[in-house]
Amino acid sequence: MAGACESERPGKPTHAFDLALLEFLVCRLSKKPLRYEASTNELINDELGIAYPIIDGIPNMIPQAARMMAHQNKKQEDMEQH
Template sequence: MLSGACGRLASALRGTLAPPSAVARRCLHASGSLSSAEKSERTRKPPQAFDPALLEFLVCPLSKKPLRYEASTNELINEELGIAYPVIDGIPNMIPQAARMTHQNKKQEETERH
């Protein structure tokens, strides 16, 4: 079903003069319809940076609390829960299963010490 939609999109985009969007390029690439010039252009571009202005609208999907952007690791951090969501090509991956733990719970740390 998705490959059929990609094929229709590829056919429609071949007839346009405007360059395809990033989503359309991914779809075209998946269908094998991306030209070699478009492929080389795609490999030259550096990954997009995360826009910190988005922090005004984004919250942790688990706690609904604000997040902090850590540029050195390119992650969105929830200090309260101790988890970090990765940012990939400027897009936060806020699926809880994709998050990594930044530290153990304080209760676990205290029980390990005693």
């Protein structure tokens, strides 16, 4: 039984996101492809500036669960104008 507890250490993700899913997943709002951001463990729609969380390896694609990323869009717009 000690071996079973070892695999469930706190701080270690128990389920990693399968990058192969990016081939099939699209944003529910724009229907465009998403990119995976490992540092935040989210699927990002750069066009709309939203991030879908990934929980236990499962993307939460409900639009209401998405995080707005307005500050990043503003930075990108500023860079494109210069």
